[in-house]
Amino acid sequence: MLLVIILVGCGGGGGGGSTPTPDPTPNPTPSNPLYVYGGSWGGSGTGDGKFYQPYGIAIDVNGKIYIVDQNNYRIQQFNEFSTMLLKWGTQGSGYHQFNRPYGIAVDSSDQWNIRVYIADTMNHRIQKYSVSVSYGATPILETMWGSFGNGDGEFDCPIDIALDSLGSVYVTDSNNNRIQKFDSDGNFLEKWGTKGSGDGQFEKPNWIATDSLGNVYITEGAPNNRVQKFSYLGSFVKKWGGSGSEDGQFSRPEDITVDSSNNICC
Structure with a gap:
């Protein structure tokens, strides 16, 4: 932190x-x-507060920190003092189970019941939970959607999730080289992207973030090594990056975030 x-x-x-x-x-x-x-905090292991390849991280309006503990197939929640408060998930494809989850996003519009979205990558689906602020409360699975495929609402390795101020859910559908947009209940709204290196095209898009104006930012690894910016409707706005070690260049950029002033970090 x-x-x-x-x-x-x-x-x-x-x-x-x-x-x-x-x-x-x-x-x-x-x-x-x-x-x-x-x-x-952390360290390798399977105990509380330990990790085995942690990936996505998100912070809710109450300051609680959610970390995707990928190869322990679980989510861990901490307070700002790194005390573990909550964990859930086991390996599998059933309810409350994960298969190599990656990205996570939180909706804090209801500060008493935080909505947590998780990209359950190798199960090719998104899971949405309600997490009460009450100490020790069990997360409730509200809905999940997706299956393997390339149709609308289907995924081939969804990597990350981002939310906008209207509650729309954006998912990087990595191996399908596209972005899919849903409402908060998982109903498909739209999609954009094809395979390639042109404007609005992708080579395995990875991480995603939104700004306060509704713009969407996506990172791509090799060979594109760049960030692309889109409107909330999926219209291409700009791109930057390219392979290299100079300022503004990238070598396999991973996570991306946008702060309250719309500064971009990746």
């Missing part, structure tokens, strides 16, 4: 007159936020 500190400096102005007084040296205002290391 990162602590973000924004430093803002103010410069002084000069005065008039026959004997000018030098301006005080202004404090520089950094153009970027300063990220300060805030600690860590």
Whole structure:
């Protein structure tokens, strides 16, 4: 978990007159936020608070942290002090089971019952849970949707999930090289993308995020190594990146997030 500190400096102005007084040296205002290391927790294992290849992470409005513990086939919930509060999931394809889950997203519009969406990748489906803020409450499976395939509402390795302010659900359908959009109950709304390297095309899209204006951002690994931006309707807006180690270039970019000021981190 990162602590973000924004430093803002103010410069002084000069005065008039026959004997000018030098301006005080202004404090520089950094153009970027300063990220300060805030600690860590975990370690390899199967016990509470341990992980075996953790992937997706999300934070709800109450400050609870949800982590996809992929190869332990479970979700773990922590407070801001890294104390494990809740876990659920086992290996399998039934209810409350997962097969190599990756991405996770939370809907905090009801702060007393957080909705948690999980990309159950190798089961080729999305699971949606209601998680009460009551200590120790068992997560309730509200719905799940999807199966293996390339039709509307079907998936071939869904990797990540993002939500917009209207409750729409966006899924990176990685091996189908497309994005699918659903309502909060899993009803199919639309899709976009085909295989390729052109604008609006994908080579195994991975991680996804939305901003406060409803724009959608998707990362792609090799060979495209880029980020693409779309409107909420799936219209291509822009792209950036490319293979390399220079500023703004990527080598297999993974997760992506957008902060409250619509800054993008990936």
